[in-house]
Amino acid sequence: MRKIAIIPARLQASRFPEKLLQDLAGKPVIVRTYEATVNTQLFDEVFVVTDSGKIHDVILQHGGNAIMSQKEHECGTDRIAEAAQNIDADIVVNVQGDEPFTNREDLSRLLEIFEKDQDQSIDLTSLMHELIDPADVENPNNVKVIVDQCSNAMYFSRAAIPFQRDEHHIQPVYKHIGIYAFRKKALMDFYHSQPTPLELAEKIEGIRYLEHGKKIRMIKTSQASIGIDTPQDLERAIKLWMKS
Numbered sequence: 001m002r003k004i005a006i007i008p009a010r011l012q013a014s015r016f017p018e019k020l021l022q023d024l025a026g027k028p029v030i031v032r033t034y035e036a037t038v039n040t041q042l043f044d045e046v047f048v049v050t051d052s053g054k055i056h057d058v059i060l061q062h063g064g065n066a067i068m069s070q071k072e073h074e075c076g077t078d079r080i081a082e083a084a085q086n087i088d089a090d091i092v093v094n095v096q097g098d099e100p101f102t103n104r105e106d107l108s109r110l111l112e113i114f115e116k117d118q119d120q121s122i123d124l125t126s127l128m129h130e131l132i133d134p135a136d137v138e139n140p141n142n143v144k145v146i147v148d149q150c151s152n153a154m155y156f157s158r159a160a161i162p163f164q165r166d167e168h169h170i171q172p173v174y175k176h177i178g179i180y181a182f183r184k185k186a187l188m189d190f191y192h193s194q195p196t197p198l199e200l201a202e203k204i205e206g207i208r209y210l211e212h213g214k215k216i217r218m219i220k221t222s223q224a225s226i227g228i229d230t231p232q233d234l235e236r237a238i239k240l241w242m243k244s
Helices: 029-039 053-061 076-084 104-116 134-138 184-191 197-202 206-211 231-243
Strands: 003-009 045-050 066-068 091-094 124-131 144-147 153-157 173-183 216-220
Touching: 003 029, 003 076, 029 045, 029 053, 029 231, 045 053, 045 076, 053 066, 076 091, 076 184, 091 104, 091 184, 104 124, 104 173, 104 216, 124 144, 153 206, 153 216, 173 184, 173 216, 184 206, 197 206, 206 216
Parallel strands: 003 045, 003 091, 045 066, 124 216
Antiparallel strands: 091 173, 124 173, 144 153, 144 173
């Protein structure tokens, strides 16, 4: 199988404009993410796809592969699909541009599912992390996921799911970590489909796959997502980077 990673990189962000170009211990955040993905040695190629000439140029200046988006997109997955349609690949992995602490073990586990899936029944794989703090459970910025007995996603929501009605049957609550590995066909099916009602209601891309009958295999990880959404997140990331 030919495996590639694509890092969608949008310049403007509502909470932290140009966050991907902020300095993280001597290099821009997006460069740190790109290099961390390359250093996993899991992929035949790694690309950054962006709507920004600034990001495009800084990746090239650091010896990376960058692709300019030709269209405006509603979501990062569409940006990835536009780039991937002209690249030879069987599996496409979406790595978030603001997560420079990309974990090799987790990415490897996502890819391993496809290697074992001989009948190609699984369309996507993704990660989930157990939430412990009640405030995290109630936070609508944390997308929650519930799974079936085979660890396939049943639904994603910003609400606290499952609802814990009976204290004698408390179930764990999982946060969806937005790293996807796609079969290329599933990715292109998404690109050519229209947003679905529940996707629009929750503003969660993964729901579109479920509403179209795609199978998403979820994998538990003990690693909490370390993204950079605010200046405070960047400060924490710098401290963590200096310790690593």
